Amino acid sequence: MNNLFRSLCVAGMLCTAGIADAQINWPAITQTNKPWTRWWWEGSAVNKADLTTVMQQYAKAGLGGLEIVPIYGVKGTEKQWLNFLSPEWMQMLDHTLGEGKRLNLGIDMANGTGWPFGGPWIHEDNAAKTINYKTYTLAEGQKLQEKIVFQQETLLRFAGQERVKIEEVKNPVYSNKNLQSLALDQIKYPGSFPATLVMAYSNDGQQINLTDKVSAAGDLNWTAPKGSWTVYALFQSLHGKMVERAAPGGEGYAMDHFSLKAIDHYLGKFDESFKGHDLSSLRAFFNDSYEVDDATGQASWTPDFLNEFQKRRGYDLRNYLPALFGKDKEELNSRVIYDYRLTINDLIYENYTKAWHTWSAQKGKLVRNQAHGSPANILDLYGAIDIPETEGTELLRFKVASSAGNVTGKQLISSESATWLDEHFVSTLGDVKQAVDNYFVGGINHVFYHGLNYSPAKAPFPGWLFYASVHFQPANPFWNDFSTLNNYIAHCQSFLQNSTPDNDVLLYYPFTDIISKTGGALLKHFDAIDKEFKGTGFKENAEIMSDHGYAFDYISDKQLMNVKNEGNELLTGKSKYKTIVLPNNKLIPLETWQQLMKLASQGATILVYKGLPEDVPGMEKLAERQTAYKQSIASLHFTNDGNLQKANLGNGQFVIGNDILKLLDYAHIRKETLAHDSLTYIRKKNENGGIYFIANKAASAYGGWINLATNASSAIIYHPMTEKAGIAKTKQNADGSLSVYVQMKKGESLLLQTASKTLTGKSYEYLKPAGESVVISGSWKLHFEEGGPVLPKDVVMQQLQSWTNLPGEEVKKFSGTASYTTSFAKPKGGAEKWLLDLGDVRDNAEVFLNGKKIATLIGPVFTVVVDASTLLQNNTLLIKVANTMANRVIDMEKNHENYKVFYNINFPARKPANKGADGLFTAENWSPLPSGLLSSVTLTPMTFIK
Template sequence: MLCATGVADAQVKWPAITQTNKPWTRWWWEGSAVNKSDLTTVMQQYAKAGLGGLEIVPIYGVKGTEKQWLNFLSPEWMQMLDHTLGEGKKLNLGIDMANGTGWPFGGPWIHEDNAAKTINYKTYTLTEGQTLHEKIFFQQEPLLRFAGQDKVKMEDVKNPVYSNTNLQALALDQIKFPGSFPATLVMAYSNDGQQINLTDKLNTAGDLNWTAPKGSWTIYALFQSLHGKMVERAAPGGEGYAMDHFSLKAIDHYLGKFDESFKGHDLSSLRAFFNDSYEVDDATGQASWTPDFLSEFQKRRGYDLRNYLPALFGKDKEELNSRVIYDYRLTVNDLIYENYTKAWHTWSAQKGKLVRNQAHGSPANILDLYSAIDIPETEGTELLRFKVASSAGNVTGKPLISSESATWLDEHFVSTLGDVKQAIDNYFVGGINHVFYHGLNYSPAKAPFPGWLFYASVHFQPANPFWNDFSTLNNYIAHCQSFLQNSTPDNDVLLYYPFTDIISKTGGALLKHFDAIDKEFKGTGFKENAETMIDHGYAFDYISDKQLLNLRNEGNELLTGKSKYKTIILPNAKLIPLETWQQLMKLASQGATILVYKGLPEDVPGMEKLAERQADYKQSIASLHFINDGNVQKASIGNGQFIIGNDVLQLLDYARIRKETLANDSLSYIRKKNETGSLYFIANKATKAYEGWINLATNASNAVLYNAMTEKAGIARTRQNSDGTLSAYVQMQKGESLLLQTASQTLTGNQYEYFKAAGDAVVINGSWKLHFVEGGPVLPKDVIIQQLQSWTNLPGEEVKKFSGTASYTTNFAKPKGTAKKWSLDLGAVRDNAEVFLNGKKIATLIGPVFSVVIDANALQQKNTLQIKVANTMANRIIDMEKNHENYKVFYNINFPARKATNKGADGLFTAENWSPLPSGLLSNVTLIPMAVLR
């Protein structure tokens, strides 16, 4: 393999495909209503389609199948897991499983003591000589949130919630039973700064036996209660409260259920356990407390939070409020990191398993949470969001970084393989190298069309007409990941993640959650710097305080994990932990360059030993002597330097950080490295084709181009630049991608072929036989057409209702001319096509451009062209909706609309008002003579 071995005489060839190179998928077991026979059948289909692995996630059930449900982790359920693991071995399908059902972690064995909790407070005022006549109780109002279609009332639910036997039907998201809660802490604060703990003065009836001494007093009473969050989308046997993610006792209890169920079962072929994001607080209120929080706080922060409740709740001076809320949130961060994430990872490692985790949404530094597990996983559509998971993986040397991919692309039933490919390319650019589709439902053979479905909008099901061509997309992803997984990051910049600034902000709720960069870091120098660097071709990763402490110098470079970096950017951070600053000073003194956007941090956060830490920080800052140097200010320290400037591009230029100018050409990219040289994945996200020379910010002699979709590969046209870098010539259709591998040694093998049009397009005229191959609800009759158009425009109703595959066949004479190559252009296609010429398959095309270059030798004097086109599921669904055929038969969240305009009277998705979507070949098919560029 050229890109991995570096052998000079290696021929240009593709790496072998492994199980992990292939895309994997989330695999929902609805109601866990699985059986061995159907499991074997569907897994064979998945393997044949080119999937590499499956992630089992039990989920809510299908109506009418209740007798088939298996309770999660029951002996019967474990038998199905055993069978699945066995079939996975036979079929070379890897298996992961969620450490729960739905999300977040929780279940019927989580009772009040281990469930997520919240803290409430009330205040009372007294002056000298007064006593409180009001009873101190917190009256909790009833709260009920549910996701099912049947309206649920509070009186329908028994207390405790885990005593209910119909939780699938209830589909609860959150519940708080009404009642009075006693205070767990009562503190009095005087106007002259005194604090008195009055908890022992409170009796069980809620009476406070205390007379206020001299001064004015404010009494704070804290009330701990259940947050009430339930496991969302829970499977049978998995319904119940979400666990307390701050408590080591809770996670030990939670995982103990798995220990008990796993006894006597061979899990050796199970690869990893998985968690589908934090999502505890996508509810009313926040899970903001744990029973031993006050003692944990004092142990970690060095002072008693009881003395600062007014500041905790934003009622003291602004600076004090900021410092106390920072310490509170930092303690929450520590508890999630240690008592949940690391404890779960330790448990999994003891079983010889990996952990895949979606940390986003947590009220903690998610860079550190991602670092604490084996495979960080992201989701969504934001490139800056992807980079949180990939940065953590890059900085800590993790070989795999995964993505929950293509969850919501468009409305139900209309997303195409081409749409998915564009989404996947964006993940690759964001540093992802281990794709998981979202997703695939187990659906038994007897299930009528469209089968069992999940409520996300892209349905990777065998019932989907694109399934026959699914292997083409999977093969593309496998080829890409065979390179991306066998290379290491090649980013130059570490962008400091200003977690401290965010968790020091006052106002709003107690907790800050970290998910989308656009939301949490809006208006910050961090977001501004990140966007600027992406737009101008600078390669970077984020870095946290904890990760930064593990950096070490190698001359002027910074080492961490398997990566080397050239510089760190402080993005106008206002606050910085003292130990972080001291590490930056140490790194700079040993040779590092620290870039400072706009200004140095103003202060250190938190309360513990504040005066001492502030003095140390000010003294350290004072030791830096900045001088003007053009547009920047520079301070030398030891072998390194700090550089301050108001323009991040000027800072990067001053520090001589390389940039990739291909970003200016509307090309998206990621640069990595391997033993041979630099590896680029390049995607053309523009609306038109790109052709020309791209300059690469890497020293090399030559390069190889790989087109993972067409499997075309060869030595690229290159030229050496005066600075030792390389330029390569590329041709890319819109939506197309290339892998480019540089090398310093002489390469042998095929030259990459470039083409240009050498004449006018020749329309393939004549009649076409249209034959409907497979699909439904019925196969329309064959028809001869003279003009290519959407088959939904043809006479009759059957063609308008049809979802499936149709074959277009025509005969044509070899066009005149001496061209050695021809581009066969299918024009507009809805939605993917297999192309056969003279009985031989030449391509599967998924768009957005539907053309393929063929050798003139493949053309005979008389030719037969067959094009099999598959549309989406939509037209058949439209017909079902109009006939009121009910396929939305799911408990819990049944089938929501992606767009409000597609919501029916029942609140569910409907396509009843849609017109049939265009399907098939919509325009002329042409042959264009091509010349090879020399």
């Protein structure tokens, strides 16, 4: 074990003495292993006393760190607002950093308020721009009678409920003092704009720049010469995108993400504000996704774009405006739009992402970035920073961030977790666990909850809230049991963060094909593969490999250039791969192809799905590049081998086939058959062997042998929820791989550590029923311990049922924790273990037997194994159950108590059915949700499986 590992013996763990089983150690839990959370400062209305109070609560609950994101304010607290980056705001940051250091809470900080980057110091010159165009036709001898001007239509998009007319919004927008209440998402003032470029194109291929022939009034002083002419006029204007969910002092235009001048100006505000402050304990800066173009129109231009284009693409775009806008021959249109989009890609990569990273690194800070949504190759954007971060629910989407992290050797890959997991107030800790497990399977190892609001002690229930959150608040009844989930995640991440990927396949990311497509908007945006890559071989291959148990990562053209041969394997970052798959992409940059040829010649196997790329993209030196590509293709001599075609090249080969599974089989790529057993997994490795995280997503328990596509002699099972561990029951397969016997409840997960040597120590406990279940009968005392709006009176129950079914109204309104207490005689029989099954629980339970806590259970299955030695002749069972916030909120809604007191978007419904007449979320029509113990509690005798 490395020096991060230490022996950890806890209650229920299968070790007897402190160092008795040195081979079955849990890694030590670090600050980074623990889950972190987004931490919203609404209105930045924070104070030192409440900051200290809540941060102590967070640390006690097992959180590892906080990401500060100032957002819109709370109505009625305006006098407490602190303008973002003001001296007063910086004092609160200083205090937070100091308390974080004292409490061992890491602190990250968003490089802005809300999203995307922008603010009141972003004026027109540095704000996001768009390009518009108009065309005019002239015959020989004609002069244009129409003025060349662009009349911009008024646009006002609001996030909040307040509505005003454009005349009521001062121009410039950052001069308005009421931007919090206006909650503008986008604004375009009416007006006329002059052309920034005017070009004339003849039907016989001539181009003439007429920009200097247009007067300030828009009159074109030019008579068309011989031929038919089309005049193109470009008009640059403000895109008008505003910072969404902006905090006080952060309202304003979104910045121009393609301009180095703009990012330098934007970050200069931070430089100025940070002077004289000790930021040494700040870990990282953060960006909450691109999201500039979730608006009307696109941010598609920057003032120096034409010069940047010519410098990068080698020709003058002014001569190809018809092709840029899809009005020329299809092939030319495709090549020019590719070059335009590639230039945008380069600018956001260099002038924004890398420039921001350099600025942060100079301060000794990391960068966490959500690159998805960008009009660029997001694999490269993720690869250019320190911690890639994803969000959502789709496994193949997660893999964009994790792939970029894997192929560039990053230790941490994070996730914005549990965003809009369900409707407000109903998500449980068990729901969150299932979502987090899915992130782990997708390659994530650094969980950030979405999220937690700073809420002062005096704030009435349910406290200050964010509209798209599970509401990880101390006011939430699940808070007392929150540490159980956090401890589980910490144990998982202690393995996942201290291991490297063990994937075999690099799946080529066909960015070139997508940005060469004509039609539609100027820019393509990259996020979930269902959108951009629908109907492509890339999406098809990714889905098939995922479904059939093949471990793979995506790789970009830029990242491929850093891949090196190591014998027949491919080395990139800290990982080795066995093959590269080309997914029937039609176009490929010449440099990428030449790198593939080099890798193959030195020993790599390149698998080609259906066919080789047909051409190279773009315009620059096209004939030269096409010739080089065709000659290279011609040097490959393919022969038929059954359904495959093979071409040897040096020590390696290219193999073409129409069935990706047969291609992978030919290349001897490992396949994890447990993917067919309703189990999801991720395979990694550390210095001790292989690491598997496995989650049971089936609707029932799983018990049986699973075959691991890893050569090993033995394995340890670590159960991160119960903290039990032991040597697994295994058998060796003829091919050197290992089969492991596992038992997993519905929704349960475990970690496997394989080893090449035979391990010694305590065996993992496998149990099976040894008789019929016994119902714990008799009366139960129900006592409401904490919560509200009031504590109902104690009740004695003869039959367990939802406490909302009991007489009276107080039980129906109650959200909080209640305890159930009963006594029972020791069951007959000589079982060594008993399975205590709480049945249907709403929604999490803390279990005490004879005064000793034995488990906290968060579901979806509520069982715990009890040693027979802990049972007395007469026993006392105490079960504390917490429900959700929903029932108390339902009561508040029916009584018209207003807790939706937020500026900007306030509190929308997750689901349309829960949208009220005012457009906001409502639970007024809900019935109380079942709460407590809903069914019989049983004990089942258990025996060991030998």
